[in-house]
Amino acid sequence: MGRVFNFGAGPAALPLPVLEKAHKEFLDFQSSGMSIMEMSHRSKTYQAVIDSAEAGIRRIMCVPDNYSVLFLQGGASTQFAQIPLNLLGKGQVGDYVNTGSWAEKAIREGKVVGDVNVIWDGAETNYMTMPKAAEITESENSAYVHITSNETIGGVQFKEFPKTKAPLIADMSSDVMSRRIAIEDFGMIYAGAQKNIGPSGLALVVMRTDLAERCPETVNHIFRYSTQIKDGSMYNTPNTWAIYIVSKVCEWVEELGGLDALEKINEEKAAILYDALDSSDFWTPCAQKESRSLMNVTWRLPSEELEKKFIAEATAAGLAGLKGHRSVGGIRASIYNACPTAGVEALVKFMKKFEEQA
Amino acid sequence: MGRVFNFGAGPAALPLPVLEKAHKEFLDFQSSGMSIMEMSHRSKTYQAVIDSAEAGIRRIMCVPDNYSVLFLQGGASTQFAQIPLNLLGKGQVGDYVNTGSWAEKAIREGKVVGDVNVIWDGAETNYMTMPKAAEITESENSAYVHITSNETIGGVQFKEFPKTKAPLIADMSSDVMSRRIAIEDFGMIYAGAQKNIGPSGLALVVMRTDLAERCPETVNHIFRYSTQIKDGSMYNTPNTWAIYIVSKVCEWVEELGGLDALEKINEEKAAILYDALDSSDFWTPCAQKESRSLMNVTWRLPSEELEKKFIAEATAAGLAGLKGHRSVGGIRASIYNACPTAGVEALVKFMKKFEEQA
Numbered sequence: 001m002g003r004v005f006n007f008g009a010g011p012a013a014l015p016l017p018v019l020e021k022a023h024k025e026f027l028d029f030q031s032s033g034m035s036i037m038e039m040s041h042r043s044k045t046y047q048a049v050i051d052s053a054e055a056g057i058r059r060i061m062c063v064p065d066n067y068s069v070l071f072l073q074g075g076a077s078t079q080f081a082q083i084p085l086n087l088l089g090k091g092q093v094g095d096y097v098n099t100g101s102w103a104e105k106a107i108r109e110g111k112v113v114g115d116v117n118v119i120w121d122g123a124e125t126n127y128m129t130m131p132k133a134a135e136i137t138e139s140e141n142s143a144y145v146h147i148t149s150n151e152t153i154g155g156v157q158f159k160e161f162p163k164t165k166a167p168l169i170a171d172m173s174s175d176v177m178s179r180r181i182a183i184e185d186f187g188m189i190y191a192g193a194q195k196n197i198g199p200s201g202l203a204l205v206v207m208r209t210d211l212a213e214r215c216p217e218t219v220n221h222i223f224r225y226s227t228q229i230k231d232g233s234m235y236n237t238p239n240t241w242a243i244y245i246v247s248k249v250c251e252w253v254e255e256l257g258g259l260d261a262l263e264k265i266n267e268e269k270a271a272i273l274y275d276a277l278d279s280s281d282f283w284t285p286c287a288q289k290e291s292r293s294l295m296n297v298t299w300r301l302p303s304e305e306l307e308k309k310f311i312a313e314a315t316a317a318g319l320a321g322l323k324g325h326r327s328v329g330g331i332r333a334s335i336y337n338a339c340p341t342a343g344v345e346a347l348v349k350f351m352k353k354f355e356e357q358a
Numbered sequence: 359m360g361r362v363f364n365f366g367a368g369p370a371a372l373p374l375p376v377l378e379k380a381h382k383e384f385l386d387f388q389s390s391g392m393s394i395m396e397m398s399h400r401s402k403t404y405q406a407v408i409d410s411a412e413a414g415i416r417r418i419m420c421v422p423d424n425y426s427v428l429f430l431q432g433g434a435s436t437q438f439a440q441i442p443l444n445l446l447g448k449g450q451v452g453d454y455v456n457t458g459s460w461a462e463k464a465i466r467e468g469k470v471v472g473d474v475n476v477i478w479d480g481a482e483t484n485y486m487t488m489p490k491a492a493e494i495t496e497s498e499n500s501a502y503v504h505i506t507s508n509e510t511i512g513g514v515q516f517k518e519f520p521k522t523k524a525p526l527i528a529d530m531s532s533d534v535m536s537r538r539i540a541i542e543d544f545g546m547i548y549a550g551a552q553k554n555i556g557p558s559g560l561a562l563v564v565m566r567t568d569l570a571e572r573c574p575e576t577v578n579h580i581f582r583y584s585t586q587i588k589d590g591s592m593y594n595t596p597n598t599w600a601i602y603i604v605s606k607v608c609e610w611v612e613e614l615g616g617l618d619a620l621e622k623i624n625e626e627k628a629a630i631l632y633d634a635l636d637s638s639d640f641w642t643p644c645a646q647k648e649s650r651s652l653m654n655v656t657w658r659l660p661s662e663e664l665e666k667k668f669i670a671e672a673t674a675a676g677l678a679g680l681k682g683h684r685s686v687g688g689i690r691a692s693i694y695n696a697c698p699t700a701g702v703e704a705l706v707k708f709m710k711k712f713e714e715q716a
Contacts, residue, residue, distance in 0.1 A: 002391060003385075003386070003391050003392065004390070004391030004392060006391075006392050006396055008396070008397070008398045009398070010398070010595065011395060011396060011397060011398060011399060011595065011598055012396060013392070013396050014393065014395060014396055019384070019385055019393055020385070022384070023381070023384045023385055026377070026380070026381045026384060027361075027377055027378070027381055028361070032362070032678075033360060033361050033362030033364075033676065033678065034361065034362060034364050034371070034678065035372065035377055037369060037372060037557040037558075037603070038364055038366070038369055038370060038371050038372055039366070039369060040366045040367070040368070040369060040679060041369060041558070042684075073431040073432045073433065073436070073559055073597075074431045074432050074436070074580070074594075075431065075594050075595055076594075077580050077593070077594035077595075078431070078432070078580055078594075080578075080580065081578035081579075081580050081581065085578070108579065109578050109579060109580065112575070112576065112577070112578050112579065113578070192595060194595055199395040199597075199598070199599050200395075200399070200595045200596065200597055200598050200599070201431055201559045201560070201595075201596070201597025201598070201599065201600060202559070217470070218470065219470070220438075220439035220443070220467050220470050220471065221439075221466065221467060221470065222432070222435050222436055222438065222439050222467065223439065235435070236432075236433050236434075236435035236436075237368065237369065237433055237435075237550060237552055237558045237559075238558065238559070239431075239557075239558055239559025239597065239600075240369055240557070240558050240559070241557050241558070241559065241599060241600070242559060242597075242599070245395070318391065320390075320391065320392065321398060326400075
């Protein structure tokens with residue numbers, strides 16, 4: 001089979017040029033006589049790889065010098081625990097914005113560690129909307145305000161971030177490096193790599209370095225941000241393969257023209273798909289219009305039977321991963337960075353044909 | 359450059375047939391039109407991969423049915439914390455056998471969580487010996503007895519495991535699946551994958567399933583073994599790539615003839631190298647004879663200057679990764695499963711020549 005257009009929510013499509021480069025040097029990395037997977041993380045050759053990944057992230061996302069860039073294991077789900085363990089002090093409260101499934105998981109882990117205050121909840125709209133910045137009021141003794149910048153399952157995305165006194169922390173797993181954000185407005189952002197920047201098994205953490213000092217000594221060394229900051233993400237053996245792929249993805253983004261160019265492409269892709277959805281009553285987009293995600297586009301068909309047929313026929317036509325999350329059903333097209341415009345165009349073309357024949 | 363013989367301690371050499379198979383299907387996994395890295399962990403195709411990895415581990419290592427096989431993130435270093443968090447109850451003590459650097463790291467994390475008793479310490483011999491089974495006496499209120507079956511830095515290895523009343527827990531990062539052990543004698547074994555079974559970013563955990571029930575509710579969900587047992591290592595997105603490589607390594611081991619065949623090869627490889635070291639006073643093996651590791655062989659030369667020369671000339675001759683750990687110096691040859699006999703023979707040939715010319 002030829003290469004399909006992959007709309008899966010994650011692990012998701014990687015840029016084809018990245019895969020091709022990795023394929024080419026797979027058996028012999030930079031004439032070392034071994035694969036990158038077989039190389040010591042303490043070697044000069046590997047240090048250059050992780051340095052290149054960090055430098056790429058810093059350049060592309062304009063990370064200020066007083067922020068640390070960490071490559072950790074355990075995905076965003078481990079961050080749900082590490083954040084309160086490191087940053088939720090006694091007498092403080094962790095403020096959480098509940099925008100859907102992923103925010104709920106973060107809240108669940110916060111509650112194990114300390115006091116949690118859900119300062120906004122999207123339950124009324126079944127999590128099909130995001131709060132406006134002004135709707136978010138932090139607690140007086142807030143340790144941090146936690147938000148989920150994009151909810152992968154619902155397909156909703158923050159458009160305007162709140163300004164908070166306590167550090168603003170954002171789970172950006174599904175929209176990291178897809179649009180320009182001002183890092184200095186956040187205490188920390190983090191993301192599982194497997195949607196926009198690499199393979200699974202890696203979490204990117206960008207945090208204001210001074211925040212790491214808050215961690216109490218009751219927390220295991222391996223879970224303290226300060227431990228990994230001190231050792232440049234190599235306190236223990238990191239996921240060397242995934243970091244290598246991230247370095248290649250960063251090269252690809254910079255060759256495209258950086259984040260401004262990528263953001264423009266992402267906006268265009270989303271516009272093509274939402275325009276198609278809005279052009280006919282056959283499709284019912286799920287997210288409220290002003291909260292629509294540029295990364296995960298969710299919609300329904302007139303019946304579940306038609307949805308099943310749509311997914312099956314799309315898959316057969318080389319349009320993969322369109323099934324909505326098992327918790328909500330429907331259709332979901334994840335159009336992350338690596339999804340080409342041609343993929344969205346092919347999907348829209350297929351949709352028009354499907355509607356005509358339905 | 360052609361493929362070198364890689365004696366690095368980890369991330370370490372992978373079997374060449376595994377790399378070649380992964381290379382072949384890198385851009386299109388099983389005619390899916392995508393790479394294995396781009397595939398949903400919830401897909402049927404991927405479920406077959408993780409099932410195959412687990413079944414391979416179970417067959418090769420004869421894992422009893424009342425044990426769970428988990429593929430976790432964070433390496434062995436995260437296990438150092440997860441073990442006491444899950445298993446060290448109030449009023450109990452965690453017994454630790456201190457055999458060197460890695461045991462010390464496990465002890466350090468244990469102390470953050472609760473009461474720790476170091477029931478044996480190899481300091482007297484500078485950690486160049488392992489205890490005999492009879493030297494290990496557990497505490498009365500022992501939650502578990504933790505050992506490190508092989509110390510990668512010193513190059514010492516347990517030959518005979520103690521029988522304990524409390525669950526015996528072994529960090530087998532550097533000798534997992536290299537020799538036959540009776541899993542039923544252990545409460546749990548675990549290993550970072552990057553030495554004998556796969557790439558970095560993955561820890562294999564094999565544990566008696568009932569032990570997972572001990573975890574208190576004060577521990578974050580993501581760190582509870584019960585969470586991952588319930589969800590088949592997929593509570594959150596696992597390191598899909600590393601698990602895929604593990605499945606291929608298991609296939610390779612079974613094609614070789616399984617663990618009995620592999621153990622024989624490993625014994626032969628180690629004998630070739632230790633015989634060379636014992637045949638001349640030019641070399642000084644570090645580990646005490648009865649504790650010598652079959653995986654990490656450590657020795658000294660008459661001077662540090664000669665050691666530097668040895669490493670440089672060996673590297674130039676295609677024998678990579680022979681530098682001892684930075685904390686102890688000297689020479690270390692890690693001859694894990696994927697290191698072929700031909701590699702050890704080439705090393706010994708080089709050593710003879712080096713000695714003649716020194």
